[in-house]
Amino acid sequence: MATTAEMAPPQIESATGRGWSSSRLSDGQFATLLTVPVIVALLAIVGYPTAYSLWTSLHRIDLIFKRNEYVGLANYQEALTSPALGHALVVTLYYTALVTGFALVIAVGGALVLNEKFRGRGFVMALVILPWAVSLYATAIVWKYLYSAEWGMFNAVLQGLSLVDRPVNFLSESLAIPAVAVAHAWQIAPLGMYFVLATLQVIPEDLYKAAKVDRLGLFGRFRHVIFPYIKAPLLIVMVLVTVEAARAFDLIFFMTGGGPGDVSTTLTWEVYRVFYKNNQYGQGAALGWLLVLLTTAITTVYFLLLFWRRRERPDTAAAADLTIGET
Amino acid sequence: MTGRRLLTYGFAALLVIWTLVPIYWLFTMSMMFKTELLAIPTHLYPHEPTVSNYTRLFGGTAIGPGGAELPVIGQAPIIQNGLRNSLLVAVVVTAITMLVSLPVAYALGRLQFRGRTPMLFAIITTRSYPPIAIILPFVLLYSQVGLQGTVRGLVIVYLTLTIPMVIWVMTSFFSSLPRTVEAAARVDGNTRWQAFYRVILPMSWPGIAVATAISFMVCWNEFVFSQFLAAGSPAQTLPPAISTFFFQISQPTEMAAVSIISIVPPAILAYLFQRRIRNLNLVDPL
Known part of the structure; x- marks a missing residue:
C-alpha cells in the first residue's frame, strides 16, 4: 500500500488552490505551526516539576507527618545565610576556574597542533574526540583508577621513576579539587579543540606570510596573528565550559563524594546533601533554584556573546560556523 | 624548519x-x-x-x-539488565526526539519570525540547567503518578535533555544550507511543507545522522536522572547499575571491564561521526 502511495504522482498544491495549504501561511505562521506544539509539550513536562519545586522552596515539608507549612522566603534566607552555601560557592568557583583554565589550555594547544601539517594528522584528529564520547561517570571512574594510591598508573610511574618515595594521595584535601578538575577538563576539552581548530583554519595564509616577513617567533605569531582570530571563539568556549563545570555532579559523586570532609562540596553536591542526606526539601529546593539562577546567568552571558560575535565579525563567524557542505 | x-x-x-x-x-x-x-x-x-x-x-x-x-560475577544480571534498558531507552528517546525536533529546528534555522530569539534562548537554558537542581520534584511527582522506576518515566524525562540538544544542533545545520533552496522548490510548485520534506530533508541526512548519534549518546551517558528515578528498579539503566557495582562490591578489574563496555558504543559513534562533528559547530549554532 505504501508503495502505491509513494509512486502516485505528487499532488502539486498551488498557493491559490482550494482547502488548507501550508503555502498560504506567512513565515511567522508556519514557524508557529512547527514550533509551538513542541515547545508547549516541553514546557508541560518541565513545567509541573518546576512549579512544584518553586512551591516546595516556599514551604517547610514534612513527609512523615504530611504537614506542609508555608514559610515564605525563609528557606532562601536560611540557605543564603548558611555558612555551607558560602563554602559551596567558593568551592564551585575554584573548581570552575580550574576546569575552565585546564580545558582552554588543552583546547588551544591541541588545536594549534592539529592546525600544523604532519603525518598521521587525520588519525590524531579523529582520536582526540574520544574523551568527549566518554560519559562523565565513566570519566570519574577512569581517573579515580589512574589516581589510586595502591595500584594507580600515575603513582606507579612516579614511583618507577623514583620521583616520589611514597604514593601521592591525589584525592587528598589539597589536591582533590584540582584532580577532579583535570579529569573534567580531559572530558570536555575536545569540543573546544574542534571549535578553535575550525577558527584557525579560516585565518588567511597571507597573515602567516606577513608574520614570517616580520620575523615573528612562535609566540609573536600566536600573539599577533592567531590570538585576534580566536579571541571571540575562546570566550564562547570559556563560558560554555564554565556552565558545564558549575553543573558538574557525576564526577564529584564518583570521585570524592564531596570530600574529604567538605573540601569538594560544590553547589551541586550541597543541593544533593541537603535534599537526600538531610531531607530538608524546602531548603534543598531553594538551593536548587539558586543553582539554576547561577547557570542561567552564565548561559545568558554565553547567549549574548554569540549574538555579539555575529554582529561584530559576520565574515569569520560565518566561515568558522559551518562548513558541513564541504564534506 | x-x-x-x-x-x-x-x-x-x-x-x-x-x-x-x-x-x-x-x-x-x-x-x-x-x-x-x-x-x-x-x-x-x-x-x-x-x-x-x-x-x-x-x-x-x-x-x-x-x-x-x-565464578560468574555476582552483579552480572544487573549489569546485563542495565545494558538492555540503556539501549531501549536510548533508541526510543532518540526516535521520538528526531521526529519532534526536526520541524522546530527547521523553523528556527530557516524562518524569520518573532519569538525566534527568545525560543533559542529558552532552548539553550533548558540545555544548561543542572539535573540535580530539579530532580527532587521529578522524584515526588513520579512517585505520585506511578512513573518512578519505569522505562516510560525515564523516556519522558530524557526527552527534556535530547530535544533541546537536537534542536540546537539541527538549527545550526539547517541554517547552513543555501538560502535559495526553498525558494527554488516553491517555484517548482511545492508547498512549504513539501519543500521541507522533499528538498530540505534529503539534503540534511549528514546533519540528521550526527544529531541522532548525539541524542543516543546523551541518553546512553546520562547518570543523574536514572540514578534518582530508577536506581534499584528493574528499569534502571547501565549508569546506576555501575554506580551500585562501584560503591558496593567494587572489584576494580571487573569494574574496569564494565566501564569499557559502557564506553564502547558512544566511542564508536564519535569515531564514525568525528569528521561531521568537527564540521558541525556544536558550540555556536546562531
Missing part, C-alpha cells in the same frame, strides 16, 4: 598520550586478574592478560591464575 617539525611531532605525540592514557589504563586493568592488579610494583601492562572479566560478566566462568575457578 626541521626544528619546528620535530616540535610538531613532539606535541602531537603528547596530545595522543594525553587522550589515550586514561582509556589505556582502564583497558589494561580490565585485562588483569585482581591478584595481578595488586602486584608491587604496579604492572603497567597485563603480564598475564585475561578476558575473564568480560566473559564472567556474560555468564561464563574462568580459571584464575592459581588454577582456581572464578
Whole structure:
C-alpha cells in the first residue's frame, strides 16, 4: 500500500488552490505551526516539576507527618545565610576556574597542533574526540583508577621513576579539587579543540606570510596573528565550559563524594546533601533554584556573546560556523 | 624548519598520550586478574592478560591464575539488565526526539519570525540547567503518578535533555544550507511543507545522522536522572547499575571491564561521526 502511495504522482498544491495549504501561511505562521506544539509539550513536562519545586522552596515539608507549612522566603534566607552555601560557592568557583583554565589550555594547544601539517594528522584528529564520547561517570571512574594510591598508573610511574618515595594521595584535601578538575577538563576539552581548530583554519595564509616577513617567533605569531582570530571563539568556549563545570555532579559523586570532609562540596553536591542526606526539601529546593539562577546567568552571558560575535565579525563567524557542505 | 617539525611531532605525540592514557589504563586493568592488579610494583601492562572479566560478566566462568575457578560475577544480571534498558531507552528517546525536533529546528534555522530569539534562548537554558537542581520534584511527582522506576518515566524525562540538544544542533545545520533552496522548490510548485520534506530533508541526512548519534549518546551517558528515578528498579539503566557495582562490591578489574563496555558504543559513534562533528559547530549554532 505504501508503495502505491509513494509512486502516485505528487499532488502539486498551488498557493491559490482550494482547502488548507501550508503555502498560504506567512513565515511567522508556519514557524508557529512547527514550533509551538513542541515547545508547549516541553514546557508541560518541565513545567509541573518546576512549579512544584518553586512551591516546595516556599514551604517547610514534612513527609512523615504530611504537614506542609508555608514559610515564605525563609528557606532562601536560611540557605543564603548558611555558612555551607558560602563554602559551596567558593568551592564551585575554584573548581570552575580550574576546569575552565585546564580545558582552554588543552583546547588551544591541541588545536594549534592539529592546525600544523604532519603525518598521521587525520588519525590524531579523529582520536582526540574520544574523551568527549566518554560519559562523565565513566570519566570519574577512569581517573579515580589512574589516581589510586595502591595500584594507580600515575603513582606507579612516579614511583618507577623514583620521583616520589611514597604514593601521592591525589584525592587528598589539597589536591582533590584540582584532580577532579583535570579529569573534567580531559572530558570536555575536545569540543573546544574542534571549535578553535575550525577558527584557525579560516585565518588567511597571507597573515602567516606577513608574520614570517616580520620575523615573528612562535609566540609573536600566536600573539599577533592567531590570538585576534580566536579571541571571540575562546570566550564562547570559556563560558560554555564554565556552565558545564558549575553543573558538574557525576564526577564529584564518583570521585570524592564531596570530600574529604567538605573540601569538594560544590553547589551541586550541597543541593544533593541537603535534599537526600538531610531531607530538608524546602531548603534543598531553594538551593536548587539558586543553582539554576547561577547557570542561567552564565548561559545568558554565553547567549549574548554569540549574538555579539555575529554582529561584530559576520565574515569569520560565518566561515568558522559551518562548513558541513564541504564534506 | 626541521626544528619546528620535530616540535610538531613532539606535541602531537603528547596530545595522543594525553587522550589515550586514561582509556589505556582502564583497558589494561580490565585485562588483569585482581591478584595481578595488586602486584608491587604496579604492572603497567597485563603480564598475564585475561578476558575473564568480560566473559564472567556474560555468564561464563574462568580459571584464575592459581588454577582456581572464578565464578560468574555476582552483579552480572544487573549489569546485563542495565545494558538492555540503556539501549531501549536510548533508541526510543532518540526516535521520538528526531521526529519532534526536526520541524522546530527547521523553523528556527530557516524562518524569520518573532519569538525566534527568545525560543533559542529558552532552548539553550533548558540545555544548561543542572539535573540535580530539579530532580527532587521529578522524584515526588513520579512517585505520585506511578512513573518512578519505569522505562516510560525515564523516556519522558530524557526527552527534556535530547530535544533541546537536537534542536540546537539541527538549527545550526539547517541554517547552513543555501538560502535559495526553498525558494527554488516553491517555484517548482511545492508547498512549504513539501519543500521541507522533499528538498530540505534529503539534503540534511549528514546533519540528521550526527544529531541522532548525539541524542543516543546523551541518553546512553546520562547518570543523574536514572540514578534518582530508577536506581534499584528493574528499569534502571547501565549508569546506576555501575554506580551500585562501584560503591558496593567494587572489584576494580571487573569494574574496569564494565566501564569499557559502557564506553564502547558512544566511542564508536564519535569515531564514525568525528569528521561531521568537527564540521558541525556544536558550540555556536546562531
